[in-house]
Amino acid sequence: MSSYVPPGKKEAGLEGEAAAQVHRIRITLTSRNVKNLEKVCADLKKGALDKKLNVSGPVRLPTKKLKITTRKAPSGEGTNTWDRFEMRIHKRLIDLHAPSDVVKQITSISIEPGVEVDVTINDR
């Protein structure tokens, strides 16, 4: 995906790019809590849009469900009752085209607890 550069500022952008090379940045957000995750995603996108960056997302990947079905009784005695435990992992992706200094600003945002944020930078 190529970054969107307005035509009027093409020359200035070129000069800016020479100074701060634009990198393709993928921010992966992972969490078990959908609410917090969505909040962080919204904050990131809002921040990126405020800085007028080329942002796409959030891409919602399918939720991974880890199911564990176990017997309720610690011993084998009693009625065969089962517990079904489930853990849902939600994953979001946000792609950016931004220079490296913008990446450092990601840390300034407030990240909700329980949300893991991974930043992958393609140096090219």
Added chain:
Amino acid sequence: MGKKKPFIDKKTASVYHVVRRSQRDVGTEATAETLSDFVLMADPENEKRAEIRRRQDERENHTRRPDKAKGPVDFTALKSHLSAAGLLDETATTYSKYTKPISGSGVFITVDESSSEHLGALLTDSSKNNLDTALQEAMAIHEVGRMLDSIALTADCMEEDVSRALFEDYEEGEYEEILDDFCLTANMEPEETGGGASGASGEFNFDEHIRLLMEKARMKENGGGEGRELEDDFFGGITPLHARIEEEEECDDFDYEKYGEEEDSLDREFSGTGENYAKPMNDEQQRILCQKFEEALLEYDSDDVGDLDDECEEIVGSRPLEGDAQLEAALDEFLTEKEDEILIEGNKHLNQKRTGGSGYSALVGKTMVHASQLSGDDDPSKTLLINIEESKKQMQKDLADADAILANPEMDLPPEEILIDGKSYFSETSRNPWDCESILSTYSNLDNNPVVIGRSSRRNKKKGKKKESMDVESQVIPEDKPVKIQLSNKTGLPLGVFDKPNHNSSGSSPEDDFYGESDTYISVNKGESRNKAESTLEKKVRKMAVKEERKICRIQKKIMKEAFREEFQKRGSAEVVDAVGGTTVFRFS
């Protein structure tokens, strides 16, 4: 459409994790306030990805890497190349400053030279020689002389004779010199000395040797023992008692040669061959001595108390014994003592019954009367008087006999007919060993158990039954009317033989008779196949017959059980314990 290029190449991309800042990461004072709570932490695998990226770049830039030299790598050339490219980091730690140069006489073997051949060559050259010499030096035995001078020898610390021998001069004959061949000479057999110690066979005679030693010892102890001639003369020339006994015994196995020499030492004490011993007497002296001895023996052999007639005249005399109060008192005392002995000890140790007690009692009629009362009692009744008189005479006779017996208790007593002794409980009651019970018990066995008559009523019953059976059997069957013997289908035994003639009112007998008499009528042959074309009535009858038979069997079984239980109850629990398989083994009388 072609393959879409991925937004991010995961292999070459750098990954950073957003993590919360550590509490230790305070930062500087200037940046303390502006520091954010989150930090970008690089992924550990970024280096791998960077390496991969570098390789890809190099491949794309078409840079060739130098070929691997077959020989060792030239680090200096590589270093210069790196420094030219600006990649050499001078600030990198160099470990060469910590290494110590190899010093010493050891041989440093590099990795390339670690082949076994090279090692062996190295070892054989110099190190091996050094090793040999060192070993040889260590294993060499150096003889060191005894440093006797270091031992402090002074006359103060040793004994007098030892110091004198060591430091002072001594004469040649003062100390016995031990020859070097002392051990050899000691093992040699001693020379024969005068034939005393050695016997005729040439072997060492221990007995003779011991005798000689004892002689020497005695000679030393008793230097002058010649003043005992009198005693020696008295016993001189007489053979010792044990020698005389040996002659009398006439033992063929007795080895005079062997034992004669052993007892020579003992004989000498009494035979008088030594200095201390008695000298041998003449024959005349010996004869006189024997005469005297025999006379002395004769004096002691006589029954007389001794020759008191000549010496003591006071005690010699005559005295009338009859009426002598002293004598009678003494005799009475003796008699009472004897009687009391019998009274105390009883007559068990005596074969025959003896009288006991301090007085005599006679059985008069059915009562025991004392002897003192026998003489003066006057019985009013005539029969008693006569009996008393007769018994009195008998009593006097018995008393005389008793006196004679008591005077000589060692004599055999005459058989006593009358039990005079009132203490009859000292005597053993004789038990007749031949009673019926004991005799019968000797014949008892499992089959024949003698039992007291009149105990079991079963016998009467059995006898009664036997009688009845006998009566039945005794019935004479006339020859004109032969009775056809019928056999039962079940048992095969003839019917009517074991029937009871007496039909009691018991519930079993009519049924038994019924069953016994008409066995073929009522019994159901279960093996017989039924008629296929039977009618319902016939079937009903057949079924009823089977039922009846089963009923009868049940009743019989019940009766049998009852009978057994009664039998066991009669015999009691004690006998049941001894039962083996339900049958009693022993029957106690």
